[in-house]
Amino acid sequence: QKEVEQDPGPLSVPEGAIVSLNCTYSNSAFQYFMWYRQYSRKGPELLMYTYSSGNKEDGRFTAQVDKSSKYISLFIRDSQPSDSATYLCAARAYQAGTALIFGKGTTLSVSS
Amino acid sequence: DAEITQSPRHKITETGRQVTLACHQTWNHNNMFWYRQDLGHGLRLIHYSYGVHDTNKGEVSDGYSVSRSNTEDLPLTLESAASSQTSVYFCASSESHSYGYTFGSGTRLTVV
Numbered sequence: 001q002k003e004v005e006q007d008p009g010p011l012s013v014p015e016g017a018i019v020s021l022n023c024t025y026s027n028s029a030f031q032y033f034m035w036y037r038q039y040s041r042k043g044p045e046l047l048m049y050t051y052s053s054g055n056k057e058d059g060r061f062t063a064q065v066d067k068s069s070k071y072i073s074l075f076i077r078d079s080q081p082s083d084s085a086t087y088l089c090a091a092r093a094y095q096a097g098t099a100l101i102f103g104k105g106t107t108l109s110v111s112s
Numbered sequence: 113d114a115e116i117t118q119s120p121r122h123k124i125t126e127t128g129r130q131v132t133l134a135c136h137q138t139w140n141h142n143n144m145f146w147y148r149q150d151l152g153h154g155l156r157l158i159h160y161s162y163g164v165h166d167t168n169k170g171e172v173s174d175g176y177s178v179s180r181s182n183t184e185d186l187p188l189t190l191e192s193a194a195s196s197q198t199s200v201y202f203c204a205s206s207e208s209h210s211y212g213y214t215f216g217s218g219t220r221l222t223v224v
Contacts (some may be wrong), residue, residue, distance in 0.1 A: 101157070
């Protein structure tokens, strides 16, 4: 079992919809949680960063971490065709010497 | 502007050949990472380095090696290329353990 699990989708929504992307993780030592967005044939780019539990909002994007259930979520409000991409969740433990562990990614398509 | 560059962008090589993929960053980041991305597996960690002369094995390190002789570069070497190593390879760097990663644009490697 991978340490970070993510449903690969694909997920298709109409423009303007609210999108919910989710991941679960198994390592209780994970403290840093991130969401990356990857367009086709490009490198991943950091979208959201959360330390420990709680919510973080940035424009139309909200990242949520529930450490009690080991659940990571990304919400996209008023989705746009330009949001069509693969979204990867990632997590890392607090201690030095560890690296980011990624989920498999969810492919999102927003139609106009 | 600071950047992270990977070369070549595309490479075709034969089974058994030694191949080196280059990664160069001008962010002056101590931390550098190599991942491979495959359909159905997502991003998997190959090797990483937290400073000059420091290297660590990741989840899928067999058949790969890295060396870090300066801050800017972390070349990835495939000792004897195999068809199973056909993949897209991403290099990343980060300023410190608590920061997100900046990714390069990737190298698409085909082993025939």
